[in-house]
Amino acid sequence: MAGAIPFTCFMQPIPPMLEMRGICKTFGTVRANRNIDLTVERGRIVGLLGENGSGKSTLMKVLFGMVRPDAGTVSFNGHALQSHSPGDAIRAGICMIHQHFMLVEAMTVLENVMLGWSRAGTILKSIEIAKLIRTASKEYGLELSPKTRVSELGFGKRQRIEIVKAILRGAQLLILDEPTSNLSPVEVSSLFQVMRAFAAQGRSVVFISHKMGEVLDLCDEVVVLRAGEVTHRGPVQNATRADLARLMVGREISLSHVSETKVRGSELMTIEGLTLIESRPPIDGLSLSLRSGEIFALAGVDGNGQLELIETIAGLRRASKGKIILNGREITPLRPEARVAAGVAYIPVDRANTSLVPDMTVQDNLAFRDFNRPPLRKGIWLDKNAFLTRARTRIQQYQIACPGPQVAAQTLSGGNQQKIVLAREVGRKPTILLAFQPTWGLDPGATRFVLDEILALRDAGAAILYVSSELEEVVMLGDRLGVMFNGRLIGVSNRNELSMAEIGLLMSGDERTLS
């Protein structure tokens, strides 16, 4: 096997921590990985950039032994990993932290760390392990207390439990899959500190992302994947955002330029004293108005009441108090169906189960918020021809890449799934569009498409409430913006009135900037 690593063995006496060479994997007609090399040196943070479907996950699955490569070798710390199982990879010291955590909410931090770990003993050595957690927590600045219940912790802290698990179990190589998706800017920067401390000890990190800014910020090297091939590798010092974006997508995409609104008309929707007692955090007397031809961007870390607010406007939740007025007509008592008919469109963040029904057809998915009124309903029957006609039009109009209206939505890529949602909600020409992180998990190409459609809707005179936890998006899109913190709407301002740093502080609840 020594002959399989001809290039590095004479350059360095110590082999790199991870060396993947010539990885090829084909699924049917899709060449997910074509001859990919990935080298991770000790103490380095390597960014793996790529769109959805560029082969990042396949490569990681190969590394973990979840997928057998058609060709290629993997060696870790100088030992070949061949036909290995995920268990072998973990024992060798590779640890992956997924977007969705594997934690038991009802248990404490300590119990979660001990869960499934043989070193915790047959009779659990709680005191000893708790001490280990405290030590590691201090060393890396994780601020975790072993006795806290997971259910009481926010997303950022939960992620740290996964990191402490990896550290205690002796991980040499930590792989983070899109770790910043749900973090506030403050949490992101402290995660980066943890990563740097980890790397400073001679261990390594692979940071999977499609956010160029974060990769440039954190990583030592960057590897860009496109359509299963490496299009770029090198130190981050020489790279710019624009370069990376082009390398990732294969064409010029400007993500930063968004024109300001040209039409800013009358108030379309007013929300007065909206109160939700049962939501966590409770919303107490929130007021907001949305004007024709503008995007109101609502920033905030997830879980500060944005979801509750937007669901109440969409009619999925009942307000305890307050009024929602659309075009002079109170819609507070209306059911969701009636609100759709009144012109309220809503793009929820959860594509997996809410905005799409994965095992129903594209055609049904394009119809499922309007099926109960003409033209889709005719008397007591559903008009299947109307379903089909609408589906064909929308597929063409929104360039949804699918074999036909009758295939299940789950067979489509994430970007095309979001196009279905967009086609359904925007295609109805709504007066108000509520969009909850509509670009979440999308690659730059699909992101641009979604944003363009939303901007077109704005310029046609609709009002848009755009919720996002990504600072850049909020600043770029919002003709006006505000921040949700702990159920309150703060920092409402016009475009360019607040700096990114100020909004970041507001998102973490620091209102000093406002005074």
Next chain:
Amino acid sequence: MKTVAGKSVPETRAGDSLWRVVNKGSSFNRLALSVLAVLAAFAFTAVPISLSGKNPAVAYWALLRGAFGSVDAITFALNKSTPYILAGVGVAMCFRARIINIGGEGQIAVGGIVSSWIILTFPDLMSSVLIPLALVGAALAGAVWAGLPAMMRLRRGVHEVLSTLMLNFVGTLLVGEVLNGTMGEPGAGFPQSPLFPESGRLPILLPQTDLHSGILLALIAVVSCHFVLWYTPFGFRLRVLGSSSSAAIYAGISLSSTFLSVMLLSGALAGVAGGIEVMGIHYRLIEGFSSGFGFNAVAVALLGALNPLAILPSGLFFGFLEAGSLAMQREVGVPSSLVYVIEGVTMICVLCAMGFIGPRSRS
């Protein structure tokens, strides 16, 4: 093995292509898999038959003749299939919405009781009035029996699995209770009601046989449910709700009214199944007249992949299997309880086969 860039490892490719074939899930593949599953089940059951000292080939031949050997055999089997199809299609509608109604047993029983009561109370009515009246009564009774757990779920959060299961015992024991009381035949020595008058018996479809018109009702139910499920807003609601309740909320579907409606529908179909059984087969209410029907209906629904049209062959399969098994027991001496083994093993095989196909979708 030497792995060179660009060349593939043959073993994994073969595995992938097999997966693709299975994964296509066309209706032909589904059918082929079902047939394979049934054959596998028969092969497995050959083992206990051999162990009981009988020749499986002889036993299966007897089973086949018992199911298809004569006009009488076929009509007998069709009659047996009728309640399975009716109750099964109701169960399928519930399961589509991911509502686990396993109360068919009780709903069938109360359907039988109420239709019997109507017939015995109004024996002088013309049959063209009495039979529909009894069937409507049976449907209402079944609907009430399913509506109770639905209301408990909606008002008090009692899970329907528990409440429908428990009401099964109440329903079936109620049959014995009324037969030992007011509806029992005086001096019969067995818990049964007096014989129904001619006007309260389902008409025979084929002269000189026992084939009653219940099978037509089952057919109508299957076809109607097919159209309801695929071509009406109500069916659309069921399918969305079954796929994802959060999507259903997002689509503005009222969970409680959908839940209640489909439970009532399912209960009514089971109730009619009970009514048909007493009015078409026994011509009286007998204790234990519907033992196991409700649970078989669940099996029928699953075997038919919760697709109303597929419930028809699935229900017929169960009916013919049971009819044949009685013959097998009579002629070869193989215990007919082995049929439950075949049914059970078939179910397991089919469910495994469906696992290969992946998520349900309309092909």
